[in-house]
Amino acid sequence: MTIKDEIKAKIISxxxxxxxxxxxxxxxxxxxxxxxxxxxxxxxxxxxxxxxKDIADIIGYKIEWIKKQ
Structure with missing residues (x-):
């Protein structure tokens, strides 16, 4: 899934x-x-x-960086 598709899917969902x-x-x-x-x-x-980040905030998400284990 491309970033475009991922963002649009999150917005719609x-x-x-x-x-x-x-x-x-x-x-x-x-x-x-x-x-x-x-x-x-x-x-x-x-x-x-x-x-x-602003789009995520608007639709109720928060972007976090998580270190790989």
Missing amino acids: KGWTIKDVAAELEKRYNSSYSPENLSNKLRRGTIKYQEV
Whole structure:
């Protein structure tokens, strides 16, 4: 599964849409953030790590780094 597919699957599984997430990102960043912009970043693989962390927070996840055993 690609990162794009993984993020989209997590968004959908929590009952959100790309449009809803983009609207929340727009509020957080206090700037224009369209669903098309988000979809394009996911498709191209140019999404920033901070944006991924914010998306996770919006939909109720937390990203943690766990050391391999």
